[in-house]
Amino acid sequence: MLLKSFFENKKVEELANTLLGCELVHESSEGTTAGIIVETESYHETDEASHSYKYRSKRNEVMFGPSGHVYVYFTYGIHWCFNIVAEPEGIGAGVLIRALEPTQGIELMKKRRNKQDVLNLANGPAKLVQAMGISKADYGKPLYKGKLYLNKAESKGVKIAFGPRIGISKAQEKPWRFWIEGNSFVSGRPRP
DNA sequence: CTAATGATGAACT
DNA sequence: GTTCATCATTAGG
Numbered sequence: 682m683l684l685k686s687f688f689e690n691k692k693v694e695e696l697a698n699t700l701l702g703c704e705l706v707h708e709s710s711e712g713t714t715a716g717i718i719v720e721t722e723s724y725h726e727t728d729e730a731s732h733s734y735k736y737r738s739k740r741n742e743v744m745f746g747p748s749g750h751v752y753v754y755f756t757y758g759i760h761w762c763f764n765i766v767a768e769p770e771g772i773g774a775g776v777l778i779r780a781l782e783p784t785q786g787i788e789l790m791k792k793r794r795n796k797q798d799v800l801n802l803a804n805g806p807a808k809l810v811q812a813m814g815i816s817k818a819d820y821g822k823p824l825y826k827g828k829l830y831l832n833k834a835e836s837k838g839v840k841i842a843f844g845p846r847i848g849i850s851k852a853q854e855k856p857w858r859f860w861i862e863g864n865s866f867v868s869g870r871p872r873p
Numbered sequence: 874c875t876a877a878t879g880a881t882g883a884a885c886t
Numbered sequence: 887g888t889t890c891a892t893c894a895t896t897a898g899g
Contacts, residue, residue: 722880730880740895758892760881777880807881848880 682706682830685823688749693767693774696748697723697859700765700776701841702834704784707813709828712789714813716781716803717835720860720867722846724764726773728857730849733773743821744773751829753810753820760807763815765824779847779858781809782866789814804868 683703688696698721706715724731726744732754733744743752744766752764752775768774781803783790790802790812803809810816815829824830840862847858847868860867 724880732880738896754880755894756879757881758879758894760879760892762880764880779880805882846880850879 683825683833685749685825687831688765688767688825689769691748691767693723693725693776694857694859696765696767697721697776697857698841699834700778700831701859701861702839704832704835705778705781705813705829706785706832707815707829709814711814712786714783714786714789715832716783716785716809716813717866718778718780719782719864720778720780721858722777722779723767723857723859724775724777725768728855730846731773731775733775737773741773744775746770746821749824751815751819751822751824753815753817755817761810761816762806763810763813777806778809779806780804780860780866780868781812782864783812800865804866 700718700721703718704715705718726733732741737745743750747770748767750766752766755761764775764777766775783802794802794812803812842862843856843859845856
């Protein structure tokens with residue numbers, strides 16, 4: 682699994698970039714599920730759209746902590762999203778995982794999601810949280826230690842594309858969304 | 874205490 | 887492509 686040093690000494694957008702192609706693994710009591718990260722977005726405290734913008738609060742305080750920890754948040758009344766904290770303690774930054782390509786425990790994911798279509802298991806922020814069995818219980822946990830962790834990118838030479846983020850009502854000017862070019866598990870396709 | 878808001882998904886036409 | 891479900895967190899009084 683990737684160690685603490687992987688998350689350190691990287692800018693948030695750099696981490697978002699490096700995370701593409703890595704495998705996210707969760708060993709739960711129901712079984713192990715895993716998937717390749719194919720889409721990310723980066724957020725920083727200087728960015729108006731970020732939860733960590735301007736001040737810290739009870740919800741986002743883990744984003745100001747050391748990098749490599751898990752930030753899980755709830756939105757729109759029913760949806761959970763999964764983030765990885767980036768940059769050193771004191772800086773509120775993180776990478777939102779937007780989509781996964783399932784690799785292990787696909788049957789379990791289908792059961793959790795109550796869907797049969799593999800393409801539709803984890804191609805969205807709240808979907809992958811459900812498919813992986815991640816919950817608020819994982820909030821603040823380190824990714825370099827424990828049952829939820831990352832494996833190094835297996836394939837080299839994947840094409841990385843980037844563009845504006847999705848679902849932001851303010852500050853959409855930063856091209857801080859990254860995805861693997863041509864991967865069909867990426868949520869949505871930006872227009873040229 | 875009360876009201877507005879939102880880094881979305883599913884179902885539908 | 888469009889509509890709406892649904893609630894923790896936040897800001898304001």
